[in-house]
Amino acid sequence: MKIKIICIGKTGKKFLEDGEQEYLGRLKHYIAVERIEIPDLKNQKNLSEQQIKELEGKEILERIGSAEHLYLMDERGKTYSSLGFSEFLTARFNAGGKALVFVIGGAYGFSDDVYAQAAGKISLSEMTFSHQMVRMIFFEQLYRAMTIQRGEPYHHQ
Secondary structure (H helix, E strand, C coil): CEEEEEEECCCCCHHHHHHHHHHHHHHCCCCEEEEEEECCCCCHHHCCHHHHHHHHHHHHHCCCCCCEEEEEEEEEEEECCHHHHHHHHHHHHHHCCCEEEEEECECCECCHHHHHHCCEEEECCCCCCCHHHHHHHHHHHHHHHHHHHCCCCCCCC
């Protein structure tokens, strides 16, 4: 099992990019992680919100295999404690499949087609974060979940 993380657009801030790289580097010791960055659409200012979601959705779905389980980072998703997220991952790993795919969408969310393909939605918080910040926070939570699974002292209970 591996984890794929699909992100729309560039992070754009060095401190966030450094944080992403820090946690992606740490995650390599636990599980194979593939980070896929889909470039921002060209001429977005000439497109409607719906057109943007549909074009981004097409790009997302092209990168998901048939044996992969898709989860969307979405403000209307299920929230987990860090322990609960670790248990969620353990259950998904035990269920099998080629990969877990997490998608951090763009500013407007996801198309109906992407929602239809998703096995679930996950929210990091009831607060709103920029999609660039969500990446680093989510990578840290993945790392934390891996250390919880291994009984390592990173997460203090």
